[in-house]
Amino acid sequence: MITLPRRRTRALAATAVAAGLALVAGCSSGDGSGGAAKTAAGGVELVKAGQLTTCTRLPYPPFQSEIDGKVQGFDVSLIDLVAKDLGVRQQILDTPFENFKTGAFLNSGQCDLAAAGMTITAERKKNVDFSDPYFDATQAVLVDKKSGITSFADIRAKGAKLGAQAQTTGEDYAKGKGYDPVSFESSDAVLNGLRTGQVRAVVIDYPVVQGWLKDKANADAFQVVDNLDTGEQYGFTVKKGNAKLLAAVDKAIADAKADGTYKKLYERWIGPYDASAASPAAS
Numbered sequence: 001m002i003t004l005p006r007r008r009t010r011a012l013a014a015t016a017v018a019a020g021l022a023l024v025a026g027c028s029s030g031d032g033s034g035g036a037a038k039t040a041a042g043g044v045e046l047v048k049a050g051q052l053t054t055c056t057r058l059p060y061p062p063f064q065s066e067i068d069g070k071v072q073g074f075d076v077s078l079i080d081l082v083a084k085d086l087g088v089r090q091q092i093l094d095t096p097f098e099n100f101k102t103g104a105f106l107n108s109g110q111c112d113l114a115a116a117g118m119t120i121t122a123e124r125k126k127n128v129d130f131s132d133p134y135f136d137a138t139q140a141v142l143v144d145k146k147s148g149i150t151s152f153a154d155i156r157a158k159g160a161k162l163g164a165q166a167q168t169t170g171e172d173y174a175k176g177k178g179y180d181p182v183s184f185e186s187s188d189a190v191l192n193g194l195r196t197g198q199v200r201a202v203v204i205d206y207p208v209v210q211g212w213l214k215d216k217a218n219a220d221a222f223q224v225v226d227n228l229d230t231g232e233q234y235g236f237t238v239k240k241g242n243a244k245l246l247a248a249v250d251k252a253i254a255d256a257k258a259d260g261t262y263k264k265l266y267e268r269w270i271g272p273y274d275a276s277a278a279s280p281a282a283s
Contacts (some may be wrong), residue, residue: 152225
């Protein structure tokens with residue numbers, strides 16, 4: 001993921017952080033108390049008073065992206081529920097996706113948690129603690145309708161170039177199947193690579209493709225030719241050992257599934273509700 005959204009409005013506050021990243025504020029910035037840990041409801045320690053600081057990577061619709069000058073999406077809405085339970089407001093920090101695998105910004109005290117449509121894996125669990133799964137995901141193969149490609153296997157048969165988003169399970173899956181995908185740094189760059197003919201097919205999370213195909217121009221130009229069930233589940237992450245915040249996140253997810261809020265958010269951001277997405281089964 002390379003570029004930040006071009007449009008920024010007065011509703012977003014941008015501040016320099018280590019590594020020259022942008023702080024994208026979906027809400028107010030609390031008391032600006034620097035990195036001092038503060039206590040929220042339930043004894044949860046936060047890196048800044050009055051706010052739950054969330055690391056993400058923009059854009060990644062429908063999970064998080066800038067809409068009408070505000071960072072919104074499925075992940076954002078779910079973490080807003082956590083923040084509400086803690087009696088604070090969510091603040092969003094845009095960081096490289098690699099950070100989510102290593103937990104760097106959690107360990108350095110710049111973020112309380114990470115929410116980025118991130119698949120739960122054994123490798124990532126070595127560096128961060130995952131919440132209960134909140135979303136079941138598959139990988140979609142999207143192609144140009146004029147490409148003649150009819151399946152994932154057909155990409156190799158036709159000698160076509162395949163694209164994927166860097167540092168994602170989609171890229172890992174393609175490499176595991178013997179492909180050498182062109183690596184793009186953001187979901188927007190993946191789609192642009194398909195539009196401009198840099199690649200003839202892409203593999204990426206199906207919910208992202210669902211979001212793309214809501215646009216008529218995309219639906220007219222591209223089609224899904226395969227859906228790869230990789231058994232993936234998404235989770236939110238916290239710094240290893242942050243049991244109180246992890247419990248608060250799990251509680252918010254469980255409550256949302258129990259009271260119908262999860263279903264409403266799913267239908268708003270993802271599409272027709274799939275009950276299996278609400279399964280409490282661990283990854």
